[in-house]
Amino acid sequence: MGNLSVRDAQTCVLEHVLIRDTEVVKLEASLGRVLAEEIRANRDQPPYDVSAMDGFALRSTDLAMTPVALTIIEDIKAGDMPGKTVQAGQCSRIMTGAPVPAGADAVIRVEDTRMLSDENVEIRIGVDAGNDIRLLGENMRNGQVVLSNGTEITPGVIGVLATVKCAQMKVYRRPRVAILSTGNELEGLDEPVDPDKIPNSNSYALMAQAQALGIEPVLLGIARDDPEELAQFVRRGLLFDVLLISGGSSVGLHDHVRPTLEALGVDMHFWRVEMRPGHPLAFGTTASTMVFGLPGNPVSSMVCFEQFVLPALRRMMGHSHLFRRTIKARLTHPVKIRPGRTEFIRVVLERNESSRLPGSYVASSTGTQSSGALLSMALADGLLVVPSTSSGLAAGESAVIQLLDGAVFQDEPGIEGGT
Amino acid sequence: MGNLSVRDAQTCVLEHVLIRDTEVVKLEASLGRVLAEEIRANRDQPPYDVSAMDGFALRSTDLAMTPVALTIIEDIKAGDMPGKTVQAGQCSRIMTGAPVPAGADAVIRVEDTRMLSDENVEIRIGVDAGNDIRLLGENMRNGQVVLSNGTEITPGVIGVLATVKCAQMKVYRRPRVAILSTGNELEGLDEPVDPDKIPNSNSYALMAQAQALGIEPVLLGIARDDPEELAQFVRRGLLFDVLLISGGSSVGLHDHVRPTLEALGVDMHFWRVEMRPGHPLAFGTTASTMVFGLPGNPVSSMVCFEQFVLPALRRMMGHSHLFRRTIKARLTHPVKIRPGRTEFIRVVLERNESSRLPGSYVASSTGTQSSGALLSMALADGLLVVPSTSSGLAAGESAVIQLLDGAVFQDEPGIEGGT
Known part of the structure; x- marks a missing residue:
């Protein structure tokens, strides 16, 4: 000891x-909890081949030569079931998520078409069979395990739970x-x-x-x-x-x-x-x-x-991700320490916009590292970790930073260019 | 348009x-909110010169030659006021946070001493005046603005608010x-x-x-x-x-x-x-x-x-940090896209332990990028952003990743070495 x-x-x-131990919570109260059971799909998703786009369901062989004019035989909305089979020279107007009608093997999006009349549409480009069709069960198969025991319930997971109609679920209890x-x-x-x-x-x-x-x-x-x-x-x-x-x-x-x-x-x-x-x-x-x-x-x-x-x-609480996210950053100044103990230095991060290197942050000390200086903890984006074997780091050297609560968001989008 | x-x-x-508009919340309910007023210190902190260590308050000039034996004249706990003035050859036993007695100009930590008897201690090393003393007002001065309007209330900020006895505060209202x-x-x-x-x-x-x-x-x-x-x-x-x-x-x-x-x-x-x-x-x-x-x-x-x-x-809600934290990561595989639109690709991140470069992550697609594949959103650590001018990225190329909710924590401490 x-x-x-x-x-x-x-x-x-x-x-x-x-x-x-575990407890049961409602979907609305589950964010951030961890699943204590595995969750299975209760349906095929999509339940049939559906259109991935708003456009026209047609036979890809009809598009060997484009542009080509096709006759619209039906309108299929999401939630409708198709009533007609698409024959050569025909198509059905189809909405995103609507079932692909019999006879059709591809969807062409509305942007690649031009209306000629109420019943005729010009298709401007050719596509392969299967184009913009999402296949039956492509996202999940009935009975398949979609979420395993131990999964953290993020917004994306909540979307999946709602998809399989899981209105309540077993999660690990929070400690008192x-x-x-x-x-x-x-x-x-x-x-x-x-x-x-x-x-x-x-x-x-x-x-x-x-x-x-x-x-x-x-x-x-x-x-x-x-x-x-x-x-x-x-x-x-x-x-x-x-x-x-x-x-x-x-x-x-x-x-x-x-x-x-x-x-x-x-x-x-x-x-x-x-x-x-x-x-x-x-x-x-x-x-x-x-x-x-x-x-x-x-x-x-x-x-x-x-x-x-x-x-x-x-x-x-059942999490497997137990530790703060760490990133690396270059130091803007040297850091001197007595070796022998792992040192945690409060730092602020700035994006290093000039760098073309994959690590785009620079870190600077918040100032006094006195353990009474709580204000510096309030200002810090992260804790720079200096290994116990180190006697310090030079300016420009790369160091590990643990990101603190205030650092989950940043002041700039960080998306390159104007797009 | x-x-x-x-x-x-x-x-x-x-x-x-x-x-x-703004509302007033109690300290206990303020985490994550944003201050809609500036907060001033209501006291000097520390209120007097205090010891930063458990040890002995003494006169640094007594340590010209070490080891040296000093006579202990008083015990000063945190919360006590010292009663005696330290003279040459004397010291007072002092606790972290306790006021430094008159006469003393330095503190030496207990690890650098050895008890000779109940009333005598051997000091083994010399220190400069001011050693391990936190000065009056070093952390905050009475009346000083310690937190500005617009500050996000993190745990560190809550510590500061408690330090200035701010039991409730004005924050920006959350949108409905x-x-x-x-x-x-x-x-x-x-x-x-x-x-x-x-x-x-x-x-x-x-x-x-x-x-x-x-x-x-x-x-x-x-x-x-x-x-x-x-x-x-x-x-x-x-x-x-x-x-x-x-x-x-x-x-x-x-x-x-x-x-x-x-x-x-x-x-x-x-x-x-x-x-x-x-x-x-x-x-x-x-x-x-x-x-x-x-x-x-x-x-x-x-x-x-x-x-x-x-x-x-x-x-x-009053935040100035509006956007997801972005990091850079190297791609494990090439990414091909149609240029013209900014593309957001769901990715999982792994720490690149072999790298000595400052960016220590590699990113891989979660698989299908169909917009119906919600399961992939549940699995993703982040969104890789491909600029609209790009037609793709090569394997090994560095890319911008927006970190999603599930990526705030990671499975390994990320602290180098065994320390």
Whole structure:
């Protein structure tokens, strides 16, 4: 139980994730959840050969010489069934999604035609058999598994669920998360301002980090530096799936947290991780609860949540994609660090429009990297990860960036040219 | 009002975004919203010079020769005020966040010391004045603007808001969005399966795309191909800030949507965009409502939402980052297209671990790009954007990818090495 590397600590945490049970939710409330069952198609889709375009269904052999005039024998809308068979020299006007009539083997889109009269249309180009026809069952076959257990429910997945008429589905339950802050120096959000105290920001930042994952945590409040009071709070926290305790887990003299946790039966797995910020990070478990002792410094607390709590919560919810998206970016300035710990540096990203290389971002530090400088966390697009073996990076060097919540969107479309 | 490029159509849509009014929300309900006021610090932070570490506050001049033994005169916890002045040869034990006592000008962390007795500590290394001290007001000065109007409320911002004791704040109101599907061929989610009909997936996929932006849209249902019924639905839709109509906006014969919209006073700005999928995309406005006529094909509808509706909704909510994050990736295979339209190709991303270049992803098509193949949208991590001037891309070529909702997280930490 020495000082662990970030990766080893992540591995330890993820090994202790307990499988959550499942619940049934309605389609309207399923976004972001993870399927706990496989979903099968309940129909062929399309149910018959259908037109992929608004145009005319015809016999491709009639187009050997173009332009050619054809006689329109029927109008087929989406939702209609065709009544007539297309013979040589004939065609049926057809809408996107409408069934292709018997006799026809291709569709030609309306843009490649010209009306000659109400009943005659000129076809201007030839096409092969099958043109602009979507075949029966092309998208899904009745009974086929279309979504597997463990699929994250994105908007596209919701579209598929609606396609197979799945109005409710089994998903993994979200963990219940409790958040506790500790320390005599903390001032609650609802308490009057006392300049000698430190506002309790950690509870709220952690709350928001959990909310961003779709979890509504319970804030237990602030436990003062009193063993009895702390024990009372921790006992309540151990009724949850996850207990986040911020502050109080340092090596300091006045730390009641460790003995309290151990006295209450929490099996502690580690107390230190070789990272900066966030060195004093503790992790323990009971039979039903994961307990994270997060540093008291606001930035450290948030960075530790990102690295350890976030992947654990996502695994509990059934996700296989547990980690923040990373990209690479070139540094606009050198970064110097003491080797020995993985370093997480708050950075802002800018698109590198001049580059023709596949990595199009440059990254710059938000400024002070003091772990109290929460404002820099608010400004950051990402966390630049410097490996523990590195003593720094040069300007122009390429580095790994974890994208934070605010970086999912950008200010420019990023589409090249004027199109 | 000819066929617009994607960029010109985006510009047209964004020019018509109406400024939304504001509302007050509680901190607990503010995640993802945008500040409609500037926020000022209500205190100096830190309120005095504080220790950045657990360790000992001392006079840096005492460390000219190390190791050196100092006498501990006091214990200072976070939340305590120091009672004694540190003299030459003395130090005070100090906790992270606790005020630095008079006389001391540096803090040395506990790891660089060794206890000699209860009252004496050996300091093993020298440090400069100011070491591990966070100065009064270093993070924020009383009265200073810490968050500007227009700031997106991320977890870091919530931490800052809690720090300045901002329990509620003014944010931009979310738009009210109505979703309408049209077409005789559509079968509602609650209707029995009819193999000749097409399940209404678009309403739900669009619902989820809006939900992913924090909006809870209202589903108006399915309007059949009857001018009176459609007009009734559209009149209800025009009571909302945004009306999304899917299907029925093609050039087809049976299209009632355009005359109905125009008869109800919708000023139409365009009917076509040079893109694939999604060519038949319509946009119009009234004094109070933006109306999008989205294609009936499920994938086209979703892709058009991504390019046009998403940035409009985000601007209405006060965001300045309106567009999906884009990254570049190398293609694993060639892509051939007809030039003339901007093409959006559904792709999956994989990390290119072998690359030492700053762009570390490779992209591959999800397979069929038929606009009916909604399953491929469910599988996709992103949309590869091929400019309208291009006739294709070669294998290995670098391309722009818009990251979709499911791509915010990844399956590996992406942190180099074992650290």
